[in-house]
Amino acid sequence: MSAEPICGADMVIKALVDQGVDVVFGYPGGAVLPIYDSLFKQNAVRHILVRQEGGAVHAAEGYARSTGKVGVVLVTSGPGATNAVTGLTDALMDSVPIVCLTGQVPTHLIGNDAFQEADTTGITRPCTKHNYLIKDVNDLARIMHEAFYVAKSGRPGPVVVDLPKDVLFALGNYIGPEQVTHKTYRPQTKPDPARIAEAVKMIAAAKKPLFYGGGGLINSGPEACARFTEFVRLVDAPCTLTLMGLGALPASDPHFLGMVGMHGMYESNMAMHDCDVMIAVGSRFDDRVTGRLNAFSPGSKKIHVDIDPSSINKNVRVDLPLIGDCNEVLDALLKAWRKASPHSDGKARNAWWRQIDAWRARDCLRYDRGRRDLIKPQYALERLYALTRERDPFITTEVGQHQMWAAQFFRFDKPYHWMTSGGLGTMGYGLPAAVGVQVAHPDALVIDVAGEASILMNIQEMSTIAQYRLPVKAFILNNQYMGMVRQWQELLHGGRYSESYTAALPDFVKLADAFGAAGRRVERPDELDDAIMQMIAEPRAVILDVVVDQEENCFPMIPSGAAHNEMLLGPADKAEQPVSEEGMVLV
Amino acid sequence: MPDSDTTARHTIAVLVDNEPGVLARVIGLFSGRGYNIESLTVAEVDRSNSLSRITIVTSGTPMIIEQIKAQLSRLVPVHKVHDLTDEGPSVEREMALIKVAGKGEARIESLRLADIFRARVVDSTTDSFVFEMTGSSEKLNAFIALMEPLGLVEVSRTGTVAIARGSGQF
Numbered sequence: 109m110s111a112e113p114i115c116g117a118d119m120v121i122k123a124l125v126d127q128g129v130d131v132v133f134g135y136p137g138g139a140v141l142p143i144y145d146s147l148f149k150q151n152a153v154r155h156i157l158v159r160q161e162g163g164a165v166h167a168a169e170g171y172a173r174s175t176g177k178v179g180v181v182l183v184t185s186g187p188g189a190t191n192a193v194t195g196l197t198d199a200l201m202d203s204v205p206i207v208c209l210t211g212q213v214p215t216h217l218i219g220n221d222a223f224q225e226a227d228t229t230g231i232t233r234p235c236t237k238h239n240y241l242i243k244d245v246n247d248l249a250r251i252m253h254e255a256f257y258v259a260k261s262g263r264p265g266p267v268v269v270d271l272p273k274d275v276l277f278a279l280g281n282y283i284g285p286e287q288v289t290h291k292t293y294r295p296q297t298k299p300d301p302a303r304i305a306e307a308v309k310m311i312a313a314a315k316k317p318l319f320y321g322g323g324g325l326i327n328s329g330p331e332a333c334a335r336f337t338e339f340v341r342l343v344d345a346p347c348t349l350t351l352m353g354l355g356a357l358p359a360s361d362p363h364f365l366g367m368v369g370m371h372g373m374y375e376s377n378m379a380m381h382d383c384d385v386m387i388a389v390g391s392r393f394d395d396r397v398t399g400r401l402n403a404f405s406p407g408s409k410k411i412h413v414d415i416d417p418s419s420i421n422k423n424v425r426v427d428l429p430l431i432g433d434c435n436e437v438l439d440a441l442l443k444a445w446r447k448a449s450p451h452s453d454g455k456a457r458n459a460w461w462r463q464i465d466a467w468r469a470r471d472c473l474r475y476d477r478g479r480r481d482l483i484k485p486q487y488a489l490e491r492l493y494a495l496t497r498e499r500d501p502f503i504t505t506e507v508g509q510h511q512m513w514a515a516q517f518f519r520f521d522k523p524y525h526w527m528t529s530g531g532l533g534t535m536g537y538g539l540p541a542a543v544g545v546q547v548a549h550p551d552a553l554v555i556d557v558a559g560e561a562s563i564l565m566n567i568q569e570m571s572t573i574a575q576y577r578l579p580v581k582a583f584i585l586n587n588q589y590m591g592m593v594r595q596w597q598e599l600l601h602g603g604r605y606s607e608s609y610t611a612a613l614p615d616f617v618k619l620a621d622a623f624g625a626a627g628r629r630v631e632r633p634d635e636l637d638d639a640i641m642q643m644i645a646e647p648r649a650v651i652l653d654v655v656v657d658q659e660e661n662c663f664p665m666i667p668s669g670a671a672h673n674e675m676l677l678g679p680a681d682k683a684e685q686p687v688s689e690e691g692m693v694l695v
Numbered sequence: 696m697p698d699s700d701t702t703a704r705h706t707i708a709v710l711v712d713n714e715p716g717v718l719a720r721v722i723g724l725f726s727g728r729g730y731n732i733e734s735l736t737v738a739e740v741d742r743s744n745s746l747s748r749i750t751i752v753t754s755g756t757p758m759i760i761e762q763i764k765a766q767l768s769r770l771v772p773v774h775k776v777h778d779l780t781d782e783g784p785s786v787e788r789e790m791a792l793i794k795v796a797g798k799g800e801a802r803i804e805s806l807r808l809a810d811i812f813r814a815r816v817v818d819s820t821t822d823s824f825v826f827e828m829t830g831s832s833e834k835l836n837a838f839i840a841l842m843e844p845l846g847l848v849e850v851s852r853t854g855t856v857a858i859a860r861g862s863g864q865f
Contacts, residue, residue, distance in 0.1 A: 229716060230716075230719070233716065233719060233720060233723055234723055234727050237771070238770075238771040238772075239716075241715065241716075258771055262769075263769075290771075291712065292712065292771070292772065292773070292774050293771050416765075416769060417765045417768065417769070418762060418765035418766050418768075418769050420765070421758055421761055421762070422762055425758070
């Protein structure tokens with residue numbers, strides 16, 4: 109207990125410091141002025157001023173996903189809070205630990221439709237893991253510490269703390285984090301030992317095992333990823349990863365099949381369809397992964413490792429749930445496996461690997477290089493990967509075709525290097541996320557692989573990039589279309605490209621210049637390498653506007669409503685398999 | 696978990712922190728995820744620990760019911776979730792206030808039926824009664840149906856509350 113009572117705003121900062129927070133992404137306003145005043149008087153917490161509150165949340169997400177720490181956001185009441193809603197929903201869907209502090213009108217005005225009042229806890233209830241409205245300054249320190257605990261424990265997620273202005277001025281007693289334990293919230297992290305033994309038996313008996321890892325591994329941390337890799341190698345089974353899980357197993361490992369799902373690798377999806385034991389670790393059987401549910405991996409027994417019991421049997425019925433933290437579960441599995449040192453059916457396993465090699469030989473990412481004067485988006489990403497891989501870059505993306513191509517063509521050997529909006533699919537995520545990543549890793553190469561449509565959704569963050577001299581590189585695949593929308597219109601709506609073409613785009617080179625960044629536009633494949641090298645060498649931020657083939661579609665693809673073994677590998681496949689009516693209504 | 700697509704009715708008891716917004720969280724979960732609520736009751740049951748008990752009657756396939764329980768359990772202010780339908784025998788009760796207006800034979804008949812159903816008269820005028828009745832929801836339904844032709848005016852019901860039989864604690 110601190111001897112002297114302090115004001116609520118000072119308590120907020122003190123709690124942030126005690127929680128180990130070194131940076132906050134925010135935007136000031138009337139209701140949070142006391143906190144900004146307290147920020148002004150100290151040096152422990154750095155504040156990054158974004159240009160719109162939506163950007164603040166994505167920046168905090170980028171920070172959190174590239175460090176494993178909690179991302180912190182500070183915004184004002186009313187519009188400050190409502191602008192944060194998309195980012196909060198994004199963080200909820202992708203299980204990103206965020207603490208978002210929102211200002212609120214003074215308690216006596218709550219409910220009076222006061223200036224810049226919004227029912228923030230009401231609005232954010234369905235898009236946060238938990239939220240609080242603090243009405244008494246003596247609850248403030250406890251709730252701040254609880255908010256961090258809730259955000260990072262169990263399945264991580266965003267937590268909103270709504271702070272009325274009078275509470276920020278009021279004097280009260282501060283308590284430190286060591287004095288706070290949450291009354292009820294104790295997520296189960298250790299698995300049931302009996303089930304571990306059963307899992308070992310199931311995996312050992314498998315003729316065609318497959319690991320299916322997800323974002324839960326990344327959230328569990330580098331140790332969990334290392335243990336996962338060790339276990340995959342020990343079992344000697346193929347492994348696929350979800351979009352959110354890329355980097356959990358080194359892409360260079362021969363067990364890695366590539367990403368699974370709608371735009372995943374042919375070998376991953378075929379293996380998922382045909383395996384006899386599936387070991388899902390920190391993945392959630394999302395509809396982008398499963399395809400048509402009644403045709404999903406029909407012959408397999410499924411083991412599901414997840415920290416969130418509500419993930420079990422949500423979409424797909426599993427045979428053996430293992431509730432717990434990935435790291436703890438994998439530790440237990442490794443120990444049990446070593447102790448049992450089971451013998452697997454070598455002949456069957458060899459046959460399984462031969463089958464996988466046959467699928468790999470289809471070379472599903474192959475594409476037609478086309479005209480010599482036209483850049484294919486796949487080629488642009490191949491070159492970007494080839495020329496940057498040595499530098500261990502951090503990649504963020506926006507949402508759409510470019511995102512899927514980036515997931516296909518970049519190969520991540522470590523966790524925390526791939527930041528993308530998976531669950532919510534938020535266009536405009538990548539640029540502010542890159543801000544957060546660059547703030548966390550000032551000397552690293554941070555690239556936002558973007559589409560020209562997505563990046564315009566949060567282009568104002570170029571101003572943030574300028575203010576803090578962040579050397580973020582925006583690599584725009586510019587096809588002048590909302591590419592994924594265009595692709596679906598081509599495949600499902602008779603090529604009627606309704607509103608998916610942007611008739612008036614900015615000159616991105618001038619736009620870069622206006623924000624003090626370097627800009628370059630490339631239109632020919634033979635200019636590309638030089639432009640990428642120049643981008644890497646440039647100490648300032650860069651917008652590289654890569655003009656690509658407007659008609660290119662993203663393959664391979666499981667059409668909506670189709671099964672894993674009904675993948676389209678390229679444009680030639682599409683005529684054979686019309687999308688079903690049930691498939692049409694899916695997103 | 697039984698592998699079935701049959702929908703069944705379940706009574707779920709939830710012990711929660713009595714804090715602002717907790718009921719909204721529970722209701723929002725049901726509406727947001729498209730689950731049914733047949734009835735929902737809530738009241739504080741432990742003042743010293745500030746705990747409330749919510750009783751929800753819902754219906755769904757075994758997979759949906761499992762989801763409902765898992766989703767409820769992961770709400771931060773939720774202490775415990777019990778499926779009273781699945782976990783051994785339990786007692787369920789509901790209370791209703793039933794207003795019936797009429798004269799003559801209909802009025803006498805309503806009083807006679809109330810007596811058979813062990814409903815109490817809690818308000819009376821020369822041309823109306825308010826009956827108070829406690830029992831299973833089915834019993835209440837049956838009584839209300841009988842009152843319909845006798846001058847039923849309006850009904851107010853509490854929704855189901857339930858508790859496990861035996862000495863065990865929640």
